[in-house]
Amino acid sequence: MAVLRVDRPLSLTVETEAALLSEAGDEDQRDGAPLLGTGFSLRLIDKLGAEMGGGLTIGLHRVVLALPLGGDQRAGQASIL
Secondary structure, eight states, rough: OOOEEOOOGGGTTSSOHHHHHHGGGOEEEEEEOOOOOOOHHHHHHHHHHTTTTOOOEEEESSEEEEOOOOTTTTTTOOOOO
């Protein structure tokens, strides 16, 4: 597995995992906010990672994405939506 660990930005440390993945905040358009929202992006990464045999973990201070290396049988097998 290849693992990417990213510290959560201070602006996101006050939100729970459920709040970050919620669709409710996607409509909020704050100045500088991404067009599709943080929740949308995290849900997309989580689903694609899971289809590839990895996964996304949202911790209190860090977000971790684990993906299989090229030799894994499931690598490259994501479904088309």
